[in-house]
Each structure stands twice: as structure tokens, then as C-alpha cells.
Amino acid sequence: QSALTQPASVSGSPGQSITISCTGTSSDVGGYNYVSWYQQHPGKAPKLMIYDVSNRPSGVSNRFSGSKSGNTASLTISGLQAEDEADYYCSSYTTSSTLVFGGGTKLTVL
């Protein structure tokens, strides 16, 4: 159950787009379309942003989008806003019928 690999940090200016990658293996990310993404502000519980690779829950801005190619999933945030500054985590279902998270990425809006 090794954690998925995410960049430790990314940054962008307001209005720009950024992409956060999430790399796993064929036993998790590559094997299923069950990747989800969560946003976490300091001291708060995580919030679901994307599920099943590219689906947005009701109420989540369409500035957030997800995709997957092979063993790597990606979260793209377009039109960056100050309130997007947070930690982001990917998660995937695995062949062991468990879930695994990425190490998390700190997004800084410059």
C-alpha cells in the first residue's frame, strides 16, 4: 500500500491554470477509473472536488477538472483564485480492495 506520488508543492498567479499530478501503478490508478481528489484548507476537513477521475460533485466550480492517462491522474484548476490556496490530495481504489492517498500537494496562489 505505497502512497501515490504527488508534487509537494505547486504555485500559480490569479487567473492562471495549474495541474497537479498523481502517479500510481497498474494496481491502483492505472487499473481503475476510481480516482478522486480532495481539497483541504488548514484546520478543516477535506472536501471532495473530483470523483471517478473526471466527475465534479454538485456545487464544485467547473474551474476544477480531472483526467487520467495510464498510471497518472491529474487535477487541473483554471482561473486560479485566492480561495483555491489549499492542500490537495488524490485517492485511488486498489486491487486489495483498499484505498490509497497521495502524499498531498500544497497549492500557493501568488
Place this chain on the structure above:
Amino acid sequence: QVQLVESGGGVVQPGGSLRLSCAASGFTFSSYGMHWVRQAPGKGLEWVAFIRSDGSNKYYADSVKGRFTISRDNSKNTLYLQMNSLRAEDTAVYYCAKDVRWDLPHYFDYWGQGTLVTVSS
């Protein structure tokens, strides 16, 4: 609206035990699988365990297997985590989270606010 409220956290000595509870409301608790997820201070999220809606199947992270037990009481709309043989590395905020499925771990659509467990002598 969906509410998940954890309780039972606190300070415990290494080797000790603690039981966490999560009171659920605002949805049909007995229809959904439930999770425990933890976050060590300043660290990332770690999935801990999942239990099927009827309690018949349970899945655990390798790091807690054999020490932690997830359970539920659908008559009380409550999820539990029994933690035994606690170690310093189990120190974390523990979140309960609702799954969208009843049978296998998928993703979390609602989270509680968490309860802090500190393992220290």
C-alpha cells in the same frame, strides 16, 4: 443535512487502547459503507479502514491491521474504531467519512471534523 461527529479522542500511553465513535445523521446510515481516515500533525491523509453497510466485510490499511477494529451499530447510527497496542506513530486526527457505495471502498462524499488521538508517555 449529513452530519458526522467524532468523539473519543485523547491522550493515551504507548501500548494502550482507545475507542473512537462517529455519530451519523442526515442520511440512511445502514445503506452506506463508512471509513476512518487519519492525518498525523503536519502530514498527509492516510486511509485506515472501511466497513460495509451491513458490517459483513471490513478492510484495513497494513499499518493498522491486527491492532485496529472497525465496527458499526446501525441501530444507533454510530461507527466505531477500536484501537489497541497504540504506538507514537498512531498520533493523528482521526476522521470518519461516508462512502457513496455500500459494499466496497470508493470515495468519500462527507467527512466529520475529526478527533485528535495523541499517543505519548
